[in-house]
Amino acid sequence: MKTNRILIFLLWIATLYSCKQQSNQKPSPVPMKKKEVVYQVFTRLFGNTNTTNKPWGTIEENGVGKFSDFSDRALAEIKDLGITHIWYTGVPHHAVIRDYTEYGISNDDPDVVKGRAGSPYAVKDYYNVNPDLATDPAKRLEEFKDLIQRTHKAGLKVIIDIVPNHVARNYEGLTNPEGVVDFGATDDTSKEYDVNNNFYYIPGEAFKVPEWQDGYLPLGGDLNRLVDSKFKEDPAKWTGNGSRLAQPHFNDWYETVKINYGVRPDGTKDFAELPEEYRQKDYREHHKFWEQKTLPDSWQKFKDITQYWLDFGVDGFRFDMAEMVPVEFWSYLNSNIKMKNPDAFLLAEVYNPNLYRDYIHKGKMDYLYDKVELYDSIKHIMKGYGWTDHIPVIQKGMEDIEHHMLHFLENHDEQRIASPDFAGNAQLGKPAMVVSATISTSPTMIYFGQEVGEPGAEDAGFGKPTRTSIFDYIGVPNHQRWVNNKKYDGGQLSDEEKSLRQFYKRLLNFTITSEALMGDYQEIHFYNKDNTEGYDHRVLSYVRWSDNEKLIILSNFDEHKAYDFNFKVPPEVIASWGLENGEYSLTEELNRKMVTKMVVKNGGGEIQLELDPLESYIFKVSD
Template identity: 35%
Template structure:
């Protein structure tokens, strides 16, 4: 099995924003990148200001932006009507998308949002009215009891952070990220928090049935939102029970506390975790010029055997685009960071749609404004995505620099996905034995080997000095020492101990050299 490559895409922002936009040409494009899994983000029905037959619009005060947050769910058993060509046939159209993906050899990941739901969950139309909505049997006269799905503030109305309030809730329920009847403008005021307890309750059973429903539809995995905000005991129970019936189902956790990584993998049962607080933060600090490449070694040393279970990335819907003014500033600078993330080990890697052509996320987009991210709150025409879709269907449309960038991304992704030494081979970090090597700067350079029984590759990532923008320059020449320990560990044939290999690598790039 090759390395797992996930392509995250928000269907709302892809072409005309419909399931049907993901046609056979698009599936072929994903495959050309070495992609194995597509995470269709924002599929499950959420609060929005747009109505559809049987699905009234939500009050605008509990919708962020015009389209709404994909993480303010209004019906866990439904998909968004606006994603369908025929809204009344939306589930059939989603099932067709599943089939197209599977027929192309791609697996499908969707969101599971366990911590919170929209404030009007169950009140704006239910596709399965025979299933009692969350909170329908609650006692709102008490703040908490284990039988309740939500937390309440008896005698206190909800106070939203607006001068004139049009949405009313009495008693107020706790919001997704705070226990208060008066959430602030910076809180998740559009959501209400679920009450799990750290022991088995009916809420657990309801959420299990939701996950099982989507497993039955044929999805292949779940990206689980804000896992640390839900008792780990619930996930341990859920994953164990689901995998009894669906043993190949994948669970990916959004987790940020590194000290909890081992628990969520070894005890709870997640397949993969975000490594935002590890490799992402380390790489970003080096790119921005206030960190050292030594931290990349420190990160894998801390992770140890957990490394293959980390999901690495440079972008996702929560993070700023690499090419934005807030991060790397130039998409051509991506490749040292990409090389360190995608080639270092067998861990899966995630690409965010448009990243491969340098989308900058610098539009002033509705609710979120110009913040270096691609909006998840509004409908928006992203010009680079329009050009990418034209390219997918006509092989034309991309600017020359975008086409050049895409081909390099394709080369990196396919090497990671399909070259056995990289996809499944061993790793040997060379930094410790090259501190005094000619041309090697341990604060800017990161060197390692990947190998299996058939071949060995040397990778050298060179980060720009002090986070400066690229400048036209000759490649650096670095003399990399290959110690006997590496030769023995990787069983490298026909290479003398203490061999040095001269490597040319440009700033903000990753050199790849096959050495046997």
């Protein structure tokens, strides 16, 4: 078994080297600003203090958080954690199983809604917000605007979701601005495809709900007059993940319909191609390119939506499943966003590494998820079978786009670190978080509750534990102990949970103040593997520096083994830093528990170190 793992590792390294896209571009210069840190919060769960946690529970049984729960105190505490941006997940009005007809909102059919609270990625009305989140649903837009103002007052910026690939099957705008027509309202439904149809159709066939599997029943089997497998849609539309079946599979995104961007069913395009030289051009040139072009209707609709929310006070967007939408559309949309707000924060979910550079350079995305490369590799290390040797290889391959690859260890799609299906222990996330937050100039993201070791253990209803549910009403226990009946002071946290949050607070606040983390990077891991006795693949080391700050960073991913070695800093690093032979004081910035020294002799640096299990050091070099 050990031999097989070594062979797999060697093949993995070879694949990275052989398959990595080669870019002729040099790394893009990064303006000397500080790191950005995004706090993703599932809005309806944040302030919920109800601990009932009944599977498939109603809003009355399990409770729900509100916009108002983000009080001045709560926002101040989030800011104090070291956060610069809040991504309020699940804000646009999506399909929910609750009767809001007194507010003019139609009921949603459980046959085409996942969970009882509904998926935030089945948006029903892009010009309004989820009524569950409002104290008074009639004033839900005003309450969200108040939240934006409170967030800005706290010194934080606001990000919300935009989901361009698909919308809810029962899309219905209630508060559209003048002149805005709903998706599909003017479609020619007799055609499978028309360039200005918003959806794709299956003429002559009516939609059928999926055949339920694995014992699944909508609402967990609770009686509801709408659970009758008779959702009306005739003709049927293509499903959000691209299924062209009138009866999608249970594992398809059956609650959504796919948006048509002018891509014909055979894959050819009904819009202008973006010339290759536009990779090198800025958003202003992209904006000019599209100004005189005839564009599909769906392009204009989403441009209007994003402009509406920018006017509302939103500072940026997280784009769901961006790679399922043509890159030319992103050039158009993002250049229009940047013309209105050049500082808008644009983050996209893209999982295909072969598309990264297209979506950054041609699509004008600021940031993409670094999931398939960095996250997946760190996860393997945390689970005990990955090697830290992977990480420098990944960073080398990302050298030209590293600033654009947002780092995370948790989000709503991924397993919680403390879940037994992932690491089973939140402490194992500590060295991983140091690496994720300090190895590049890119933004860092954490998911609410991560900082207190939330395990995602609740059986909420739709879906399985290990991820905090995004489909049902539920409480989030560790996080609720920090909320402490809306005092937001961590009063109910255990000592271990308090300590973990303090670790995140120290780390994140350091990252947003450090100049070196926006400067140069060099791995020194392989040098130490070759030259330092006792150093191995469970440790990772690298250096970061700017003109005014020099950092040496080490992390021990082993939860059982401590390391005691004479750590080395290579001569080329010492030369780059302009250090002469002698002794240099090192201040440890993460834990603030030690001051040691580096001895430079014969052009190289040496540091006598003890590195405890799961320990990380961020040493600042004093000249």
